[in-house]
Amino acid sequence: MPGDHQIQYSVRFKILLVLLAVSMVSLAVTGYLAFAAIRDMGNFAESSSNALGDQALNDSTIALEAAARQYLLQMATDQAEITDYLLNDVENELLSVRARADHIQQMSAENAAESGSIAFPAVPIGYGADWFRSFFAPGATAGAGSREYAALLALDGTLETIYEVDPDLSAIYVGTDSGMFRSCHPAGVAQPTGYDPRTREWYTAARASGNVTWTGPYVDATNEGLVVTCSVAVYNPKYGYWVIGADVPVDTINRNILNWTFGQGGYAVLLDDQGNIVSMPDLSAGNLSWQQEYRKENVFRDPDPQIRAIGRNMTAGRTGVEMASFNGTPKFIAYAPVPSLNWSVGIAMPVREIVAPVEETRSKISNATTATKEGIGLQTTRLLEIFIVLMAGMIVAVIVLSISFAKYLTRPLDTLTQGTTAIGNGDLDYRVPVLTRDEFGHLADSFNRMAADLKRNIEDLKRTTAEKERYTREIEIAKEIQESFLPEEVPKIPGIDMVAFALPAQDVGGDFYDFIPVGQDRWGLVIADVSGKGIPAALFMALSRTITHICVSSGADPRSAILRANRLIYTESLRSCMFVTLFYAVLDYRNLTFSFVDAGHTPVVHVRGGDTPEVAFLRGKGLALGVEGEMELEEKSVSLRSGDLILMYTDGVTEAEDPGREIFGEERLQAFSLAHRDLTAQEFAAALLREIRAFAGPAQQADDITFLVIRVK
16 A cells, blocks of 8 residues: 555575575584584593593503512512522532531541641631631530630631622521531631530530521621521531531622612512511611520511411412512512522512503603693684684575575585584594585585594503504613613723713613622633523523623633533523523733633624734634523633733624624624724724714614723723
8 A cells, every 4th residue: 555665675685585584593503513523522522532542541551560479489489499590509509518528527536536636727828817716615525725726727728718709698607516616718707705506506406406407687796797607517426516607698699699680679688587687778777796695586576467478378389479568568579489498589579660660651642642631722712713603604695596596505504514423423434515615615625634642642641552552661671681680880990991881772681791800919800692682582582691690700710600601591591491691801900810701692802912913813612691501611811911912802893784784793803903903992992883874874882782891000
């Protein structure tokens, strides 16, 4: 009607308004759903990462505890065997003295019957009279002029020999029923007044037993602190009982027999068959004198029932690994019997040291999870910004393209809705088809990249977590082994300039070297190369170094010491299928001699000093240790003079390769040694390392490089 002035809108305008409204609502809903889906996916990724990290930590803890139990049990078993071997040596030594004493008693009695006199040496040949003491207890029935005293002096040479070859003994002595006491120990140590050997436990136990006996720890009468004594009796109708005893200080057991490194809080304990603690760190008699009774620490007096239960298993000769708490600290305790003595060795290790790598990994996983969460939040913000831009573009496009393009324009939104639903349901492989190259196409492409990034980030997190945990565990074990078993410093030897160098090719090395005092004016020098790589090689290196150190420390000649070490290593190589090449030499710096054996190792370079220098390789016949139980081993010796230089090395030196695969070789090493013979040991080592690196160039180091430089000043 003419009077009506209603505003008229075109259908296109109305459709435009509808499409605009629908488009805006659709965009708002799609944006909300996408944002919610991404947020939920981020929460899911975070929770999955946390669950994966917790599972990895749990599995790591279980695996580390299982590995630690097996490792500690093996260490306890090995230590028990070594302890049995060394203490059995003391027993065998006393049995040899008993045989000599029996012969002397019989000879003395027979000669007395025939001629009425007998002559015996009064003073030993080596240490001299200052090392021997005679003592007559109150009420003694024989004196210095008696025939029995002359017979007793005839044992001096045997006592001296045993004392000299066994560095673990602090004294070796003989007591008699007549009240005489003859001992071999360091000069200046005197027997206290009022001492009667016939009343001491070592004397009475051996006399009553008739066999070799061991006492528990007690306070020594010659100020050696706590000692344990091995004793054995010999009987003759003419003289009655003689009892031979040998003292082993508890400190020596801790230092030489139980000298293992068990992390920062681990330690070893030696227990006798009654539950008495024979040896452990910080075991001391305090201010007690020898006349006062030492109260032995006994595991069965511990208030903790767990400790008492473990003590029962140890005294029963069992082998096992258990967990108990000491002063509120959980510890693994591995134990194994010492067969010949019915004693037991225990090794305690704090649980926190075993699971320390897991706590470090926990921190790394937490940091990685936080970084992932921040990345997901950043992607969500970017996607929201893209949706805002696309919404403005959609409004302009709807106005320009009108109703005919409405359906076409809204189709991508449906596709994106399907994509967000699929991603929200956890289908990270779902991809939105990119049908156009406009804003919707960019949005679809960004959506697809977001889904791919989410999937890749989650997979990378899983893989990185597993790799870091495994790598961390192996590196921690390898570092402990390497740091525990190489000498901390080179010994200072009069007239000798010496330096050692080791450069592993990887995180774990198989080479090792050692310096062992083997007697007056003599040092044992060891360099060796274990077959194989990785953690097994490091463990075998630790075992080989310990066995070699123990065998060499006895002071035996090079050939006997290494043959003994080979027999022990061979028993272990049967299980591990590993062996070790080794060059061992005894350097007598007083007489300037260099005696050596070569067990399948690289030859040693010897440069003669003087006006006409010469260079040669020192070689010897012998197989690598652990290949055969019994083998031929050739011992050689060379004399040294001023200006001589000796280079002991592993095959990582001569087999270093340049980029063309040419090796450094023995001839090049000989020429280098001859040309640089006048350098100090430190300068020579630095120059040799520069020469090898210059030769190898950019080529990667393939094997461990280890060498010792010895120069006679």
